[in-house]
Amino acid sequence: MPFYEYRCSECGHEFEAMQKMSDQPLSDCPECGRAALVKLVSATGFRLKGGGWYETEFKGSGKSSTTDEAASGGGGCCGGSCACQ
Numbered sequence: 001m002p003f004y005e006y007r008c009s010e011c012g013h014e015f016e017a018m019q020k021m022s023d024q025p026l027s028d029c030p031e032c033g034r035a036a037l038v039k040l041v042s043a044t045g046f047r048l049k050g051g052g053w054y055e056t057e058f059k060g061s062g063k064s065s066t067t068d069e070a071a072s073g074g075g076g077c078c079g080g081s082c083a084c085q
């Protein structure tokens with residue numbers, strides 16, 4: 001079920017509501033009670049689409065951890081020549 005973001009044009013209250021596609025858009029602000037809600041383009045949809053992103057990032061981090069291992073093997077911080085020891 002998608003989330004919709006609403007903002008009240010009277011008091012500025014913003015919130016997210018989970019609604020069915022078929023539900024009527026909300027109009028009454030839960031804060032001030034006025035019928036002044038404006039439906040915003042949901043950023044949540046982008047976050048959900050970002051699932052593919054996560055996968056890409058995961059693959060990328062697999063590569064970078066290999067790099068990290070090589071770096072620590074080569075004597076990075078705490079490798080002996082660092083002032084922290």
Ligand SMILES: [Zn+2]
Pocket residue numbers: 008009010011012013029030031032033034036
């Ligand atoms: Zn309001």
